[in-house]
Amino acid sequence: MAKTDAALLLHFYEDMLRIRFFEEKIRDVMLPQKLFRGSSHLSLGQEAVAVGTVHALREDDSVISTHRGHGHAIARGMDMEAMFAEILGRRTGCCRGKGGSMHLSDASRHFIGENPVVGSNAPMACGLALAARLEGSDRLVASFFGEGALNTGAFNEAANMAALWSLPVLFVCENNLYAISVPVEKSSAILELENRACSYGLSGRRRSGMDVMEVYETVRGLAEQMRAHPAPVFVVFDTYRFEGHHTADKQSYRTKEQVLEEFRAHDPIHLLERAMIDDHTVSLDETIAYRDRTRTEVEEAFARALEAPWPDPKEALEGVYAPGPEAAAASKGVV
Amino acid sequence: MAEPRMRDITMAQAIRTALREEMKRDEKVILFGEDVAQYGGVYGATTGLQKEFGADRVRDTPISEMAIAGMAVGAALAGWRPVAEIMYCDFLAHAADAIVNNAAKWRYMSGGQFKVPLVVRSPAGGGAGYAAQHSQNLEAWFCHIPGLKVVMPGVPRDARGLLKAAIRDDNPVVFLEHKAHYTYKGLVPAEEEVLPLGVAEIKRQGTDVTLVAWSKTLTFALEAVEVLAEKGISVELLDPRTLQPLDVDTLCNSVAKTGHLAIAHEAVTFAGFGAEIVAQVTEHAWDSLKRPPLRIGAPFVPLPYSQPMESFVIPQVADIVQGIEGLLDGTRTGAR
Ligand SMILES: Cc1ncc(C[n+]2csc(CCOP(=O)(O)OP(=O)(O)O)c2C)c(N)n1
Numbered sequence: 001m002a003k004t005d006a007a008l009l010l011h012f013y014e015d016m017l018r019i020r021f022f023e024e025k026i027r028d029v030m031l032p033q034k035l036f037r038g039s040s041h042l043s044l045g046q047e048a049v050a051v052g053t054v055h056a057l058r059e060d061d062s063v064i065s066t067h068r069g070h071g072h073a074i075a076r077g078m079d080m081e082a083m084f085a086e087i088l089g090r091r092t093g094c095c096r097g098k099g100g101s102m103h104l105s106d107a108s109r110h111f112i113g114e115n116p117v118v119g120s121n122a123p124m125a126c127g128l129a130l131a132a133r134l135e136g137s138d139r140l141v142a143s144f145f146g147e148g149a150l151n152t153g154a155f156n157e158a159a160n161m162a163a164l165w166s167l168p169v170l171f172v173c174e175n176n177l178y179a180i181s182v183p184v185e186k187s188s189a190i191l192e193l194e195n196r197a198c199s200y201g202l203s204g205r206r207r208s209g210m211d212v213m214e215v216y217e218t219v220r221g222l223a224e225q226m227r228a229h230p231a232p233v234f235v236v237f238d239t240y241r242f243e244g245h246h247t248a249d250k251q252s253y254r255t256k257e258q259v260l261e262e263f264r265a266h267d268p269i270h271l272l273e274r275a276m277i278d279d280h281t282v283s284l285d286e287t288i289a290y291r292d293r294t295r296t297e298v299e300e301a302f303a304r305a306l307e308a309p310w311p312d313p314k315e316a317l318e319g320v321y322a323p324g325p326e327a328a329a330a331s332k333g334v335v
Numbered sequence: 336m337a338e339p340r341m342r343d344i345t346m347a348q349a350i351r352t353a354l355r356e357e358m359k360r361d362e363k364v365i366l367f368g369e370d371v372a373q374y375g376g377v378y379g380a381t382t383g384l385q386k387e388f389g390a391d392r393v394r395d396t397p398i399s400e401m402a403i404a405g406m407a408v409g410a411a412l413a414g415w416r417p418v419a420e421i422m423y424c425d426f427l428a429h430a431a432d433a434i435v436n437n438a439a440k441w442r443y444m445s446g447g448q449f450k451v452p453l454v455v456r457s458p459a460g461g462g463a464g465y466a467a468q469h470s471q472n473l474e475a476w477f478c479h480i481p482g483l484k485v486v487m488p489g490v491p492r493d494a495r496g497l498l499k500a501a502i503r504d505d506n507p508v509v510f511l512e513h514k515a516h517y518t519y520k521g522l523v524p525a526e527e528e529v530l531p532l533g534v535a536e537i538k539r540q541g542t543d544v545t546l547v548a549w550s551k552t553l554t555f556a557l558e559a560v561e562v563l564a565e566k567g568i569s570v571e572l573l574d575p576r577t578l579q580p581l582d583v584d585t586l587c588n589s590v591a592k593t594g595h596l597a598i599a600h601e602a603v604t605f606a607g608f609g610a611e612i613v614a615q616v617t618e619h620a621w622d623s624l625k626r627p628p629l630r631i632g633a634p635f636v637p638l639p640y641s642q643p644m645e646s647f648v649i650p651q652v653a654d655i656v657q658g659i660e661g662l663l664d665g666t667r668t669g670a671r
Pocket of ligand 1: 066067068116117118119145146147148149150174176178179180245369398400422423426429
């Protein structure tokens with residue numbers, strides 16, 4: 001900690017608070033008032049992995065995420081108003097209302113987007129990394145996924161490919177112990193998840209995902225190494241989702257006590273706050289000021305998003321194809 | 336004959352009833368898929384089955400669609416009757432190799448030495464705001480593959496009776512349920528009922544036009560029939576129930592009676608299954624048709640998330656009503 005500069009820590013702190021308050025808004029306001037559709041997958045409890053990883057990357061590195069990607073998007077600097085507007089289904093949403101909570105993306109920030117098809121983003125990450133290599137760039141690609149995704153064919157093919165072709169993909173496994181209801185012990189034949197990398201010739205690491213500094217230092221080191229010698233890296237961060245799989249999950253597969261006692265005690269935001277106060281990086285009063293300020297920022301983004309217009313239903317027909325001679329062929333389905 | 340005793344149950348309960356009855360009847364019936372055992376399936380279709388039949392026969396799998404489908408093929412080749420659940424039909428894309436390249440062909444390629452008695456159950460459809468990767472209707476994909484059967488029930492009675500038939504069938508069956516339809520209720524006989532695959536049902540008799548609809552669109556069609564009746568239009572509503580094999584005879588007989596054909600489905604119209612129905616009727620009952628057939632389906636777009644756009648894309652009751660009015664008065668305005 002002592003080595004780290006205070007401004008950086010405070011920046012992490014702010015971003016983790018943004019994620020926390022953003023998602024609490026979804027849980028506490030948008031859910032009861034039915035302001036979004038489908039389901040929303042909250043990453044409360046996992047903020048340190050998003051913030052530590054993304055901040056250890058360069059702005060031109062690509063990030064590709066999962067259904068649980070609000071945190072990655074915010075850490076990437078996405079505009080919270082555009083994110084809220086998207087989840088509300090408004091025209092001003094980052095995807096013009098076409099994507100919703102599971103499909104946030106922002107090309108301008110190299111946030112390729114959330115991809116809720118589990119495992120599917122790993123091969124895409126390889127393609128993004130291949131592009132960087134072909135261009136002679138030292139850009140990296142971070143691919144986030146849960147421990148459940150390790151069992152997909154897509155991940156396994158991508159891991160081999162990345163190693164075979166020395167593609168600079170940072171495979172970031174957010175091990176939150178559950179894939180919907182299935183605990184990791186019932187989905188993975190080996191529990192040393194980092195060792196799954198060995199069979200592909202990848203180097204594997206495993207660290208705490210609750211300590212943002214540990215995440216940051218780990219990824220920073222790996223990124224430096226990957227830029228110097230392009231090759232994929234696999235890192236497992238142990239973390240926990242405080243909420244259900246999605247907003248409607250009753251969590252019949254785990255007990256409330258387990259959640260609260262074991263894991264809330266390791267709340268990544270509290271851990272950082274405590275560390276910063278102990279270190280005199282910040283005073284208790286200042287943490288309160290930070291919280292108030294960030295909460296207001298989130299409130300204002302939400303209030304503005306609520307004012308945003310709805311799309312015209314016919315906008316559904318736009319944007320299927322890039323403009324070109326065939327664009328007119330996008331029929332209306334009228335036969 | 337006494338009327339059968341009926342119970343009012345949901346689609347999810349009807350599916351669970353079929354699974355339970357078949358597992359009781361035949362110990363070779365086994366179930367696996369993501370979150371199906373302890374959790375009971377994300378739509379509750381398998382709740383309680385692991386408790387009742389044990390962890391050997393009802394299993395949670397990792398997120399491994401290729402393995403789930405491939406394993407079902409292997410187990411079926413070995414004489415078991417696996418019912419595999421793929422959590423969203425969109426992810427049948429991951430499972431497609433096993434279903435399309437192996438399950439559909441093993442019997443044929445082996446000259447009939449093997450059979451592949453498996454069922455893949457999977458929720459299809461939109462309407463709940465899950466956006467483009469969790470809302471597709473992909474029945475046309477699977478209907479195009481010789482060796483597969485494809486079922487899409489529209490009411491609980493059919494769901495239960497057809498799933499039982501699918502499990503007993505010695506061929507691979509893709510059984511598509513609608514995710515926004517699991518809580519839809521309907522009457523189901525208390526006694527066992529197995530409904531044959533490949534037999535359509537006339538859900539409403541009528542004289543002016545044959546309307547073909549299945550899955551959740553059937554419920555919209557039922558409403559449209561009422562609205563049109565008030566306007567003096569008599570609709571014969573036909574649910575094919577199984578798309579592969581398709582009951583062409585019942586279809587053509589109905590068109591012979593009404594002279595008009597409309598098809599309503601939630602999938603994209605272009606190259607959708609409605610096209611096959613039109614082709615069958617124009618080939619086999621051309622002389623019955625007084626006007627060109629009409630397809631009412633989704634425009635050629637992925638399903639958008641936002642409510643106004645989503646309801647614009649998914650054919651609604653009003654789209655069916657307007658479409659049929661246009662078909663009959665020759666204007667075809669308002670049809671999609
Ligand atoms: C290919 C595929 N199969 C199944 C699903 C349904 N599904 C969505 S999230 C999820 C669990 C994912 O678990 P994990 O990868 O551990 O990520 P977490 O939700 O814990 O962040 C499943 C099975 C899906 N979206 N994609």
